[in-house]
Amino acid sequence: MTDRPAAFGWAILGTGTVSHSVASDLSAVDATRRVGVWSRDAEKAESFAAMHRFERAFDSIDDVLAAPVIDIVYIATPHATHARLAIASLEAGKHVLVEKPIGVNADEAKAIATGGGSERSFRHGGDVDEIRARVCGLA
Structure with a gap:
């Protein structure tokens, strides 16, 4: 028996x-739960x-990161925010997928890679096509 959730949030x-x-x-994958979306607007x-049948829109990043039903955070915000959001997500115990570029410089990329000592994983935008294929069962 596995402790894996039926669907990843x-x-x-x-x-x-x-x-x-x-x-x-994500809408094409059974093992996903579209929990929430956040935007500056x-x-x-x-x-x-x-439009995409997510359960809710969040008012703040803190609310997103505090939600226990969210397992994975996909970051596709302006580049200058990637590092801050990725590190905060990792520190909150979330898995992270960051759209490219992972950060605006090498220091940001290193900071994300260490993730505040988190045991969670991250991927950057160069892996998005591979991840999409795996999530959709095409790989």
Whole structure:
């Protein structure tokens, strides 16, 4: 018997074009739960959540990271925010997928890689196609 959840809870940070693509991919996978979305623009988050059938739009990053039903955070926000959001997500015990670039410089990439000592994992945007294929059962 495994302690793996029946479905992994996902949150998407950012509501741009790539986020729409990822959300569409997630909708095709049985083992995912589309829990929430956050955007700097609350109306965009609400619209995105409704369009892609996420359970809710979050008002704050802190609420996203505090939600126990979220296992994985996908970060597709402006590049300058990737490191801060990835590190906070890892420190909150979430698995993290960061759209490229992982950070704006080598120091940010190293900080994310160490993740505040987190045992959780992260991937960067160069792996997104591979991850999409695996999540969708194509690999």
